[in-house]
Amino acid sequence: MIKAGIIGATGYAGEELVRLLLAHKETEIVWYGSKSYIDQRFCDVYRNMFKLVPQRCKDDDLKALSKEADVIFTATPQGYLSSVLKEEILSSCKVIDLSADYRIKDVAVYEEWYKIEHKSPQFIKEAVYGLCELNRKQVKTARLIANPGCYTTCSILSIYPLLKEGLIEKDSIIIDAKSGVSGAGRGAKVNNLYCEVNENIKAYGVLTHRHTPEIEEQLSYAAGEPLRLIFTPHLTPMNRGILVTAYASLKAKDGRLPSEEDIRKAYQKYYAEEYFIRILDPGVCPETRWVLGSNFFDVNAKVDTRTGRVVMMGALDNLVKGAAGQAVQNMNLLFGLKETEGLTMIPMFP
């Protein structure tokens, strides 16, 4: 049994990790870390866990935990892990970080967008960006996984194959993303009250959202050169789910623009063998309801011959494939388990 510890277990992503790890056959949770709820029973914080999790929450002691655990998940605010991570921790156990601390290779870019000084840049280089479908090989041997963001996973997976295959103009990308509210976390803020979110849709963080440089960096690897894009997140009145609608100009090849079939082939080239990625049938648009509770990412695209553009669409559950599910997928890779272990939940509808 893999011994797993969770730091930040009482946030929504942390709690989803608990849900997934409890059902995971090869794992045992040894530490429910939560600064806000020390000594309280986890199941009093999340009553869905009543009778399932008798344990109490503990303080965030990464060092102590690293002695007990084989793997540590950190579902903590930006800047936390980078301020406490030490070589001795990484030497004694694997770390999967759900925050953004090690996702961006250029520390200056990180500090500019996050307005935080990075306290342990020495680990950035070795950290592996844990988007399993793209970096599977590197993940397997890593010590430190930078688990991707929810918007990021959805955006990158929607666009990657088209960029990689040179089917779209790299600087023409516009990502219009819509997220459920759980992505905003469980902090008590007026903006996230029921009456403020319900019966409303809004864009937020327009042109300044911190997932932008992460998406740009990863997609630049596909493009083979730097690129810039627009990313606009929207808050949608629903608990879970992210839908990405991304636009780009098609790039002519041999004198003609790529067809919808060309686009489809690009997706298939990279994703045909991927269990968690479902390329939908031609003409079918992804919807968040069809992936809720699962680790699936649904994708498709339509080509507009009128304007020479492609509309790429992707959907996932922000707490699963966008956070905890992907973290478990990374853990499976790290420990040589079947990649789908504990992750075959069927999307729950309605």
Added chain:
Amino acid sequence: MIKAGIIGATGYAGEELVRLLLAHKETEIVWYGSKSYIDQRFCDVYRNMFKLVPQRCKDDDLKALSKEADVIFTATPQGYLSSVLKEEILSSCKVIDLSADYRIKDVAVYEEWYKIEHKSPQFIKEAVYGLCELNRKQVKTARLIANPGCYTTCSILSIYPLLKEGLIEKDSIIIDAKSGVSGAGRGAKVNNLYCEVNENIKAYGVLTHRHTPEIEEQLSYAAGEPLRLIFTPHLTPMNRGILVTAYASLKAKDGRLPSEEDIRKAYQKYYAEEYFIRILDPGVCPETRWVLGSNFFDVNAKVDTRTGRVVMMGALDNLVKGAAGQAVQNMNLLFGLKETEGLTMIPMFP
């Protein structure tokens, strides 16, 4: 492997059965029955099943199915099963009926409340009312299971121990129930459109709802004599979940009214060993969110010494413990499997 067939697979309860049976280690689905979608792929009707269910829907041929299947689930409109059930079907396989056709022992009561002539009353007597926690023994050897209704399961389990132990006045019971919208089914009706249900709560079927006699019959077994109660269902703007708030007058015993502790002991007497029933800590009220997606039933009660009454509260997921989950629980009992097989899903929150 148990071969299972589903008649009415494309309703919400049918689809939830598919979700549960796909994850059930001892079962294989051999028939996706759906009159409305014959020859269409099941995963085109429910796209969450894309890549998981390649099969196409078939017509509702109970006889043919009974040759292929070990167990048939009928998630069909009232009156369907009773009009087609034959001895030869019951001789060749088990039948678990999610409709109300065999739930009520007195055919006259059935016909009065359902306004339908019962076409096969000869099977009513042998049908076992599949509320597993109360009728476990009889379920195991049955051929025909009358799987309880969602409101009914929630109501009966909330009240049964108190009646059985003589702690409440049998004719004082008032059940005020609140249900999510999936209980209304997937039929295209104006009343169930998003804009009609959203931002609204209403009572419906007041004093005439067809689950009333079913609740009365089962509770009368607990009371040891006939009883009458009021049952008021309400439609709540959410997908899943039933919350029952039930009221009754406490019954004096040895010159004093039962205390909250007495009530608690009654619940414990009947439910302490039940995996799927969670008696909440004193003072904690059930909420539907804590059971969603799971087969749990959460229960608790508070005693009002000011008025000499008790408020009983229960919560479950109408599609799981209130329908498909309970049906699988019955199947497990029928086939000698572990009762929790395929049913240990942890409630998903948020």
Added chain:
Amino acid sequence: MIKAGIIGATGYAGEELVRLLLAHKETEIVWYGSKSYIDQRFCDVYRNMFKLVPQRCKDDDLKALSKEADVIFTATPQGYLSSVLKEEILSSCKVIDLSADYRIKDVAVYEEWYKIEHKSPQFIKEAVYGLCELNRKQVKTARLIANPGCYTTCSILSIYPLLKEGLIEKDSIIIDAKSGVSGAGRGAKVNNLYCEVNENIKAYGVLTHRHTPEIEEQLSYAAGEPLRLIFTPHLTPMNRGILVTAYASLKAKDGRLPSEEDIRKAYQKYYAEEYFIRILDPGVCPETRWVLGSNFFDVNAKVDTRTGRVVMMGALDNLVKGAAGQAVQNMNLLFGLKETEGLTMIPMFP
């Protein structure tokens, strides 16, 4: 023009008062009081008011305000008004209090349920309970109006005529109420976050909710003697609306139980002339969606001859007839205006 000041203008009830008073032909708002947002523009706190309310919020200075205003509305936490109210304020302007400070005549009962010491009990006696339809005459000449609670208005209006006419047993009343989330206010609490409330229904404050004694007191006037009842509030995932489902045992008169027609006549006797109370057609159940945004209260009842009980149902918008609308109705009465002035908004659907 009546000069109106609002203390607590940035809560949901306060903001609804602003909406109503802006559209009221005889009123001008002279003070937007808000401790939390002093010197901020009101329209930055509530952007629906952009371009409509240029004013900035001011501190809560009741004395200064009483010099400027003809009427003060206090939409403040329990205990605020009672701690600052003085004779000189009441001498110079009318006060309509949306909190509970002067609703309960017995100060001991107030202090027991609210766990607050009452700082100005000397004003309790003269305060008029501002349920306009029942106390219209006294309202007209009052200085201090105790504007009823939302649950309270809905409960009392649903039950009053039946008690007054002796059609129900006074100690048999059970009120099962369901409220939208705006009733919980705009405070930043985890419990009221979108993801906590959405897809959930729960009872809360079971047997201890502070509207209980207020309902009991008002209904005891109808009954002519003290009474006790059960009141159970539920939090429903919607912004606005309260639905009351109330139960009582019918009281025999001349050897027979009242019929549905008798009940109807009782409602008509008290409400037939009331603009804001709509007695629905026989058999039609109130729904919150049909009153949203309006000052209407919809009511109806069904008689259960099987159990000898009546089910009374009422619906209103908690922020209008349950708070700000009723406050304006009281203001209209206080100043001799048409009672419906500024309150003829048609319910908005969907």
Added chain:
Amino acid sequence: MIKAGIIGATGYAGEELVRLLLAHKETEIVWYGSKSYIDQRFCDVYRNMFKLVPQRCKDDDLKALSKEADVIFTATPQGYLSSVLKEEILSSCKVIDLSADYRIKDVAVYEEWYKIEHKSPQFIKEAVYGLCELNRKQVKTARLIANPGCYTTCSILSIYPLLKEGLIEKDSIIIDAKSGVSGAGRGAKVNNLYCEVNENIKAYGVLTHRHTPEIEEQLSYAAGEPLRLIFTPHLTPMNRGILVTAYASLKAKDGRLPSEEDIRKAYQKYYAEEYFIRILDPGVCPETRWVLGSNFFDVNAKVDTRTGRVVMMGALDNLVKGAAGQAVQNMNLLFGLKETEGLTMIPMFP
């Protein structure tokens, strides 16, 4: 009093027209037309109107109605009005059409996108496109108003000034729009059931939505030449509201790209005097909640110097400024009334 008749009064837009016209001081509704509910009381179809609208629904007899009415509103399916409109009707009363029948000047374009043969193309030329803020002068003297679509109004008003002022590249426009569910109408379709829409967001009609050519035509007038754009509508789980997030490449002028201040000035040039258009403060993004129930359109934009693009954002209530409210605004213009008459409702929040 203006006598108004409504054809299609029992759809959501029709019912909103009823709500607005009942509150309009200069209008009287003389005809509640509804094929589906002939002879039923309007208030039985929409119970918010109980006690407010005693009238019964009538059949759709445009000719008879034109004798009685000064103005006819048609809130009917595409193709209805064009199949019944005659010169004699237009000669005897004004017609405001909420369908798309006369919005598109090029009949071939209409027939291509709507897949309907246009039965009265002779009236297309004289029909005035009723986007009041842009075509106020022509509206005043029209006989036939083509009332714009909801997506269309929101899209055009967001983009028009920037195109007109030459600040953006005409062929770079991408409109990503999000709508509440009431825009889908009250027809009983599985896709619009509560459980299908709730907890979901999806794009639909991708690249084929019929509002596309309408937007293109109107914006081409601003650009002074034809243009093509991408318009992607999304269904959002809320009753009302449309949010447009539109993207375009900035167009260099005098060797530099327009700044956010330049964009702002363009909006102000066209909208500064418009009561119903609110240019938000710099940096503030439109949200649908702030306009619900009102005729306001909120707009703003942000400039991305990194990519040389502008993000334009607009929000309105699809049933008010996107349908019935704009229709009333057109009526006010047609009859020489104050343009805001009956339209000063303050947005209702929450």
